[in-house]
Amino acid sequence: MPPEAEQDTHIRALRVLETLAGMQQPAPLPTIAERVQLSKTTAYRILRGLQDHGFIDHTGRTGYRIGSRAVALASLIGPRPALLQIIRPVLKKLATEASETVTLHLRSGAHRVLVLAAEPPGNPLRILPTLGERSPLTSGCSGQSILAFLPRQEADDIVRDHTRDGLRPGLPAALARIRKDSYALSFSGIHIGFNGVAAPLLDPTDGTALGSIAIAGLDRRLPRDTLLQLSTPLRAACADLAPRLATVLGPNSSIRLDPLDVMIRDFLDQPS
Template sequence: MVSSRSGAAGVLRGLEILESLAGLEQPATLTRIASRSGLNEAATYRALRRLEAEGYVDHAPRVGYRLGSRSIALAVLVGPDPPLLRATHPVVTRLVTTTGHSAAMHLRSGGHRVLTVGIPSPSHPLRDQVVLGERAPLTSGSSGLAILAHLPPEEAQTVLSTRPAAERRPSDQELERIRRDGYSVSRSQNHAFMTGISAPLLDPDSGTALGSLSIASRSDQAGATELADLAPILLSACAELGPRLAALIGPGAARSRRGLDVVVRRRD
């Protein structure tokens, strides 16, 4: 019974820490999080370490803590940010109507990307493949690689260095090709029998990727060549949506957030 109570207390403490962090401008220092949550710094630090290990919190050395990809994925499932949906949903919907394929928007969160808007094609529904809140590393799939290739070199290297050694990593030549073309194409990397093309949503102030837009189809319905032919449409949509997304975050979005947790706003 004692261990059960202790476990419940630990869960509640973690939720308190997440709630406190969500209400702060991020990244936030340990001292600020402890002060807002009403816990001492030692207890706050232990809770943050556990949350970090599970992906709910990210820690940037000498900078502070911020909500991680699992927290953002959960927030998307509970209820996407209405201003974000108003700004992005029409563009994603138009991609589906224009191309006849499914379309999605992913936002960067640290070394991951999180699916925040996804619309299946009515003619070739992929509802089992469009899962809001899904997260995957930036090192796999066209949506992640399009973001990774458009990060500052030191940030991209940090992402690569944190992935398991046995995991496939994109080569410098592959990332350079994505930067040159402006888009990435992948097949069956995150979902079997699926082909996708993705382009970055860039902060116009810094040129850093905040997220990506994707068009996807079953591989037996459209291959890499067919999707690559849609690149001009996709790039035009990204050029329209990127500034809208950056405007929601504020000036210098990528610098102020370090390209992370772009849906997190201060709530006081």
């Protein structure tokens, strides 16, 4: 492909992403194509590419919506005070109570993306979050607590792909336990030497996981008994936050998603 044509393709992808971000969501393919002044075939090809890389999510017949990877990118660009006001106090309170790092993860296809974090005061051994970190839903408590509460066929497809790659086959049983307990535990699941507990943020309209909140730290500071104790306030916080978060990020939300409207650094840097 000539450099000029490749550059044009990249610009069109950005235009599609920007246009979708400023639309009522989920948005159908014909409407997106019309707004960007592209054929439906071209728009679909671009949307599919953005979907494959986690920048948008396909919600079935209802169309497309901004994905968690785009939200993570947007966090470095533009503020959304309303979102920060909802989430920040919840994460900070948990971090203070647990004396460990607390993180918010959003689903993006078969992955989860770390989009917000709160670090505990006075803990030099805390885990340092990597904003924008993207991991499979099959790995760690933050991903598995989302995976367990996806529509069953979607979850089964992800698990099937996971086991096809030769990874641990005990995942279905683990997900069944998570559905029963409403939380997930992780012992060196993603980062060696770190344990964690996570609970899902469930859309109240259909019980589907929008994301998860996790508490994580050094394994010697967070043995199983401590994680189990932390699961109670964690689940309570998720139950309180999820309905409010759903009005901002939920796939069934009627709230307009403005373009590039989340600022993680504001969340981390604002004083208490």
